[in-house]
Amino acid sequence: MPSPQTAPYDWILAITSIAFIFSAFGNGANDVANSYATSVAARTLTMPQVGFLSMITEFVGAGSPGPLMLAMGCAEVGSATWLMLATTWGWPVSTTQTVVGALIGTGFASQASVKWAWESGSVSQVAASWFIAPLIAAAISALIFGTVKYSVVERKDPFKWAMRLIPYYFATTASILALFIVVEVPTAPSLEEFGAGKAVGIILGVWFGVLAICYIFFMPYFERRLIKKDSRVKFYHAPLGPLLRRENPPLYFPAKEDGKYVTDYYENAYATAEAAVSEDLKVETSSSSSTTPDIVNLEKGKLAEPPRPRGPIGPVERFLDPVRSLPWTSSKKWLGYGKFALLQGVTRDCVSHDSARLRDVHSRAAKYDLRVEHLWTYCQVASAMLMSIAHGSNDVANAVGPWVAVYQTYIDGEVSTTSPTPVWILVIAGFLLGAGFWVYGYNIVRALGNKITQMSPTRGFSVELGAAVTVLLASRLALPVSTTQCLTGATMGVALMNYDFGAVNWRQLGFIFIGWMLTLPSAGLIAGLLCLMALNTPHF
Structure with a gap:
């Protein structure tokens, strides 16, 4: 039962709960996605509350639970809004810093003191982590990949x-x-x-x-x-x-003998399709060369454009196009739309690319023996688990922290900086994180995978292991780092082991860094303006 002192603020708990759903969803779509981006890009896999209140000290006083609940609710809304926007734009931002930025904004709105000096949990340490964490992760991942490179693949x-x-x-x-x-x-x-x-x-x-x-x-x-x-x-x-x-082993449920015993980890569906289109055009041109040297569109008087190469089919073509012409009374149409709603996020191609720039970047990376790459897929499964544990220990409670502060204040009727997190909310948060990745994670998987450099199992293993070790070391040293930034830095470090600056898509890294720079002020501005308006409305 809520405390009589906070009973009038049940609407704040309701709004914060809704924002919490979107925040956890965005966390899954952004942070969980970047944890597995290199595994997907390498074709290995197919698609804390502590510290939140320490950023803002002496928030609004222990005797003002209502404004605290409101401020934390606004922080949750600001965090959720920025995470969803960044995920839509394909920016792998730090969810830790998103929540920190939202709390800073509400701190300004409520005239609370904010830690700016260099101390544990301060804003200056968060800003420094933009540079420190990626560099450390890059060095560790480059060392790991260098070991694999010179002991095996080369x-x-x-x-x-x-x-x-x-x-x-x-x-x-x-x-x-x-x-x-x-x-x-x-x-x-x-x-x-x-x-x-x-x-x-x-x-x-x-x-x-x-x-x-x-x-x-x-x-x-x-x-x-x-x-x-x-x-x-x-x-x-x-x-x-x-x-x-044995010569004839007793295989149970043997697969079809199709001759494909290893995956081509460097295949690009668009490049393959483009080559096929070019071959078709050669045939058409040679067959029509006796009449005209060009393919002319007589209706428009222009040269006909060559057919655009097609990559893997998307969820719209897979699920919706076959049933569009069916009446709504058809069960097949409802089944098609249902499959689209459930599977559209995990059936999108996040590996191939239709970009001349990326083809040039990838062409500068060495291509290794596919059998060796296949062996490292099993190592990469373990490294992906490591990255998931690192993410869970470092970032999962980001969406939970502000909500727990509101919930516990609502129940107790007073402000507490040591509110325990209920187990049931962690279960719900875990489900929402998974749902976020399932539905909307493909944007970040694309951004952090092959868009930075050519990925393969040996490279993906090095990226994930290096980033996970960096997060572990940082957490033991009480340094504020982001798993997103560690993964980005690790990817850059492995890419530079090609000894060719052209093997890195610097423009994509620039977009990602801009997203990092905008995270604190954007989340803070959204949360701060909401909190400022709510605190100064006549009815509050």
């Missing part, structure tokens, strides 16, 4: 070296994942309480355990699929282990 026989070293890369990645779970999972005790000895024991146990699993189960699977080129063998056959070395 050696004389890269596939042979990949088969020798992949178990150790597996084991090392899994042990880092175990370290993250020990240190970062909210239910786990702190590293000091847990004990360094136990942590080291778990990490070493995971390393040797995964190494044994790789040699017993994964290596026979890789040999069967990549050396014997048996396209019937899929990942779910790995538990057969040594049986896969």
Whole structure:
């Protein structure tokens, strides 16, 4: 039951709850999407409350719960609005800094003091993280990719070296994942309480355990699929282990033997289509050369434009076009529109591109053995999990923080800076984050994937692992960083390992940096103006 002191402000809780839904949705569409952008771009995968109130000290006083609720509600609205706009424009912005900017705006509106000096949780530290976090992530990711590059992919026989070293890369990645779970999972005790000895024991146990699993189960699977080129063998056959070395292994649910045993991780559907169109035009031109040297549009008197190359079909063509002509009484039409509503966000092509600039950028990146890239897809799944854990430990509570402040103040009737977060709201937030990525995450996946540089599993693995390690180190050192900025910097670091500045799409990086610069003032302006108007209306 709410406190009598805050009962008149139930409308603030209602509005804040609506804004919270959009904020969590935008968080999922923006931050969760950028966590998986490199995995999608590489074709490996198919598509804190603490610190919020510390940014603004002595907000409006413990005796003024109503204005606090209003200010936090406006911060939630400002954060949600900017996140949705940035996601629409394809800007991978920091949700942490979005909420911070919104809180600064409401702090100005309510005449609260704001931390500007260089201290923990201050605005100056947030601004400094725009430069520090990407540079650290770039250095770590470049080091990781350099290790992969010179130990495997650029050696004389890269596939042979990949088969020798992949178990150790597996084991090392899994042990880092175990370290993250020990240190970062909210239910786990702190590293000091847990004990360094136990942590080291778990990490070493995971390393040797995964190494044994790789040699017993994964290596026979890789040999069967990549050396014997048996396209019937899929990942779910790995538990057969040594049986896969037989001449005729007992495969359950074998796949079709189509001869495609490895994915082309550098394929661009638009480039393929463009080549096909060019070939068709050559045939048409040669067949009509006896009558006229040009293809003339007699009605308009202009040269006919060559047909535009088509990439993968989109959700409109896939789900809506086949049922447009059907009457609304047809169940097939309703099914088509239902599929579009549920699947339009995850059936869009986020990998291919129809851009001469990007084709030039990608052409400057080295293309490695596809079998080696395939081996690293399994490492990249683990690195994507690492990035997800880093995001969860660093950013997930962004949308929850202001709402919890409003909810707890509404229930208690007083201001508290140590409000516990209800478990049920974390469950709802997790669902909304997933829904945000599912419906609207494709914009950010496109922006952070192949639009910066050529992605592949070896590169994507290095980006995600480097960014995740950066977030872990920063959280242990209490430094304010953004997973978005760490991923962007890591991508740039891996791209520069091509030793060619032309292998980086600097214009796209410029757009992303502009989005970072606009985040604090934009979210703050929206939230601050709303709070200022609400605080100064006659009826409040």
